[in-house]
Amino acid sequence: MKDRLRTHLLPGLVLENPLLSASGCFGAGLEGASTGESGILGAIVTKTVTLRPRAGNPPPRIFETSGGLLNSIGLANPGIESFLERDLPGALALGPPVIVNIGGETSGEYAALAERLQDSGAAALEVNLSCPNVQGGSLPFSTDPDACRRVVSELRRATDLPLFVKLSPNTHAVVEVACAAVEGGADGLTLINTLLGMAVDWRRRRPRIGMGVAGYSGPPVKPVALRIVHQVRRAVGVPILGVGGIQSAEDVCEFLVAGASAVQIGTAWFTDPRAGSWILSRLERLLAEEDTSVDDLVDSMGKERRSGRGHGCA
């Protein structure tokens, strides 16, 4: 029963299954396809593309620590023109819908990217308002509700593609920012980007990552992601793409029950390039055993167990 896996994200966006790639963990599409996993995905989310090419941050860019992964890549990408010409056609040919992740430093840059992508074949845009590794970058859009509302409103005017706004966990105001994104016209949200972290080489008296601080991902961030997905889902009615430390089909079910309508796999692929296939086949079995479906699981946590905080937007 394939229908068990189907997820109704938006009226015009129904995915065959709830497994998506997390931005930056599947390249621009074709790089990730070398895993053989592209065909099994509900949708492919591409690595953040910016208006102009970005070289990225000085190495070292990654460090494994405490069961998770620190990264400071710095949105290395060839820029929108090269992406449209060289990368997107290959990604579109892989089969699943392609959600293009965009990043900018000003609301005008975001709008310009959305306009370039309007008729590109992209099924939706994911708006990276939350990369922790770019100086002068987008993080304020993800921590200040007013700034978030303004940039999403401008994007909304620039495109009628569905907009999934990807937010940062590095704020106490994540529910307020999420509400502002929806008020600005977001069709959905992606929660969460990486947690800000650090690792130190004490003998050399220096950080392990070239830029000092970095984004933390992998299994240790899962509880934080679940909490935020749940809190935000209590406040807003739009679909949420849950992401953070998902390694198993059980993890997927937890995110669905907590309020996500689909999930993204990231770091798990670096542990095992076939992680998506394993997770999907196990998920199908779990759903059959429980005689349930993805759509039934979404946001199904019993009311008595629900977090008491953040009911509705102010």
Place this chain on the structure above:
Amino acid sequence: MEVRVHRLCEVRRLGEKDFVLELEGPFPTVRPGAFAMLSLVRDWPCLLPRPFSYFDLREPTGEVREEGPVFGRGSFLVKVVGPGTAALTSAPPGSRVRVTGPLGRGFPAPMGGKEPVCLAGGVGLAPFLLWARERAAAGAGPIPLLYGGRNARALVGREEFEEGLVDWRLATDDGSLGSRGTVLDLYRRLVGEDALDGEAPVLCCGPEPMMAAVAAECRNRDLPCMVSLETVMACGYGVCNGCSVEVRGRDRFEGARYAKACVDGPVFDARELRW
């Protein structure tokens, strides 16, 4: 690339911290210098797999693919440096090892010209067994291989090479085996004595300071020099951008500032790198 779970046949101790991990096939033919990402399927103490050069491929199965024969045994040279390498080398026979590979660009086959001189330091010996076999098959052996380490006990792995594949030249920092000094000191001396062709291209794999010094020597001598980099990696297949190294933006990189060690390397023309 393939992702395949292999049975661990044997872990052979070569030295204090150096081991050969021997796995049951099938393994495809790979370019010398290509690598794979390895992890234990169970009881893996890390999040990420670890990258290793293919060391040896043996026992052809009879199957032949486009890139060459398929082998029934494959091995990797592993030096214990942390929890991942400790777990791999202490795993009991029969353990399941996940291997993602082959990955990366190895040493290019010589397009005629002089036979390259190989310089290895420590576990940098790993890519040169397959290289020596390839050269022998092309009728070019034994290849000149200069192998250096701290002391005699560090120069492990020579017994893994068949007789006659390599013309060994050894160097140790303390002079306990071969000539005293670095592998670069040895190279200079042999070239000075006309015991080595000073105009032959150089292939180098070892610790980064050694490779940087060898690359500088080759630049001064105007010799082609290929080096095999070791970097921290997350994916190994080009998506994460975590293993980027600074390059000189030559044609191959279209002016880019960084290249990915995993797919653009790990073997680079030393002139492409900034170090």
